[in-house]
Amino acid sequence: MIGYVRAYKPEMKFKDYEYYKGVYCSLCKQLGKRYGLLARMILSYDFTFFAVVRMAVRDGCPDVTASRCTFNPAKKCLSFEKNNEDLEYTADISILTMYYKLLDNIADSGFFKSLLCKILLPYAKSKFKKARAYQPEMAKMMAEQMARQTEIEKRTCSIDEAADPSARMLGELLKYNIECSDFDKMYRFGYLIGRWVYLIDAVDDVRDDIKKGGFNPLKEKYSQDNFKEYAKEMLTHTVNEAVISYNMLKFYKFDDIISNVLIYGTRSVMKKVLNEEDNK
Amino acid sequence: MRSPYEVLGVSPAASMDDIKCAYRDKARMYSDDQAKMDELNNAYDAIIMNNGNRNNNSTNNSNGNDTYYSTNASSEFGDIKATLDSGRIDDAEMLLDGIPYQRRSAEWYYLKGTIQHRRGWLESAVESFKRAHEMEPQNPEYDAAYKQLNRERKGNFNPNREEKSGCGDPCNICSTLLCADCCCECMGGDLIRCC
Numbered sequence: 001m002i003g004y005v006r007a008y009k010p011e012m013k014f015k016d017y018e019y020y021k022g023v024y025c026s027l028c029k030q031l032g033k034r035y036g037l038l039a040r041m042i043l044s045y046d047f048t049f050f051a052v053v054r055m056a057v058r059d060g061c062p063d064v065t066a067s068r069c070t071f072n073p074a075k076k077c078l079s080f081e082k083n084n085e086d087l088e089y090t091a092d093i094s095i096l097t098m099y100y101k102l103l104d105n106i107a108d109s110g111f112f113k114s115l116l117c118k119i120l121l122p123y124a125k126s127k128f129k130k131a132r133a134y135q136p137e138m139a140k141m142m143a144e145q146m147a148r149q150t151e152i153e154k155r156t157c158s159i160d161e162a163a164d165p166s167a168r169m170l171g172e173l174l175k176y177n178i179e180c181s182d183f184d185k186m187y188r189f190g191y192l193i194g195r196w197v198y199l200i201d202a203v204d205d206v207r208d209d210i211k212k213g214g215f216n217p218l219k220e221k222y223s224q225d226n227f228k229e230y231a232k233e234m235l236t237h238t239v240n241e242a243v244i245s246y247n248m249l250k251f252y253k254f255d256d257i258i259s260n261v262l263i264y265g266t267r268s269v270m271k272k273v274l275n276e277e278d279n280k
Numbered sequence: 281m282r283s284p285y286e287v288l289g290v291s292p293a294a295s296m297d298d299i300k301c302a303y304r305d306k307a308r309m310y311s312d313d314q315a316k317m318d319e320l321n322n323a324y325d326a327i328i329m330n331n332g333n334r335n336n337n338s339t340n341n342s343n344g345n346d347t348y349y350s351t352n353a354s355s356e357f358g359d360i361k362a363t364l365d366s367g368r369i370d371d372a373e374m375l376l377d378g379i380p381y382q383r384r385s386a387e388w389y390y391l392k393g394t395i396q397h398r399r400g401w402l403e404s405a406v407e408s409f410k411r412a413h414e415m416e417p418q419n420p421e422y423d424a425a426y427k428q429l430n431r432e433r434k435g436n437f438n439p440n441r442e443e444k445s446g447c448g449d450p451c452n453i454c455s456t457l458l459c460a461d462c463c464c465e466c467m468g469g470d471l472i473r474c475c
Binding site: 158159160161164167188191192195233234236237238239240241243244246247259262263267 | 396399400401402403404406429432433434435436437438439
């Protein structure tokens with residue numbers, strides 16, 4: 001479930017790419033600062049986008065400074081780290097999400113992957129506790145939604161129902177304490193992005209899940225002949241609804257980055273996932 | 281036969297909110313018992329209809345322009361529509377789900393679709409709008425809703441930048457100046473004379 005929400009570089013302006021990279025680097029540094037070196041490993045494009053959206057609805061100019069990458073000092077990047085609550089929040093949320101993802105992997109995966117996750121668990125748990133202390137409300141909300149997901153997966157459920165906990169989670173995370181009066185619109189935007197991520201992950205995994213007997217809400221649809229077409233329509237519909245709610249939101253900056261992710265990013269990822277489906 | 285108020289266990293003077301509350305509580309209690317549910321739904325509808333008429337008359341007497349209740353009177357699910365309009369999606373869905381199968385008309389499916397769409401349950405929303413459209417193909421509202429969702433499924437929507445206010449970039453002086461110009465023009469002044 002990682003890396004589906006990303007920008008599409010060929011359609012990006014140079015300056016937007018610099019900003020995007022800057023947020024990416026700053027998030028990495030923030031993770032290192034708050035949770036230690038190893039935590040930087042969980043850096044992902046999805047959370048970069050999350051941070052970009054959070055920063056974008058905030059009025060005013062962020063403090064931008066020039067900095068260098070810790071791992072590759074020859075690489076220069078912009079840094080947004082100065083007084084950036086959004087980056088801190090995103091770092092906390094990344095840790096919380098990773099912990100739940102790890103628990104999920106232990107429950108679902110095969111022997112070796114599950115073993116690896118179990119080895120990582122004590123480390124993840126200590127970081128999780130720290131993140132939970134920073135964001136108690138969101139940690140509680142996420143735990144509730146994860147429990148709902150487990151409960152929903154136990155019975156037969158519709159696609160919408162299966163996607164609901166993840167979608168709701170992102171909606172709540174995105175609107176939490178945001179400096180923006182449009183809570184409902186922000187929630188819907190987050191809900192739809194979360195739904196899209198859940199659905200594309202389901203499309204990506206449906207073949208494996210059928211083989212291994214894991215849960216997947218698309219199993220039934222997969223057995224029908226026009227699955228690929230159906231999947232494309234379902235995903236496109238969700239993206240288009242997200243675009244509609246994007247149009248209603250006011251972004252003070254990074255507008256082009258967000259629309260790049262929404263249009264070109266999602267399309268290229270969809271294309272890739274659906275074509276892989278052909279080659280399998 | 282018991283009066284509708286007895287069925288719901290409220291006094292005839294009870295407020296609409298109390299009646300709704302009582303209805304919801306009972307509906308939860310009897311959700312497995314179809315006969316009880318039917319009795320409950322009929323009682324609830326009877327009260328709502330009465331109340332709708334009462335309100336309709338009173339508004340007509342005070343000022344003839346208020347069409348709110350008269351449009352509702354033509355609708356089978358006026359109360360649910362009003363609940364939905366006020367943003368109480370959960371309540372509206374609960375009331376809607378209490379309607380027995382034989383009374384689920386095209387409008388019922390349209391309302392169901394609207395609720396699902398608001399929740400972001402797009403797959404179910406498409407199904408519901410499709411059903412409403414199939415049951416009443418002539419209805420322009422259902423037709424438009426169904427077609428709109430189909431457009432969203434087939435084509436790619438692009439973000440709409442023109443209507444957005446605010447400055448696209450944190451450090452873009454030109455757009456800031458243009459914004460300032462727009463603001464000045466709103467107030468009657470002008471910052472950049474050529475535009």
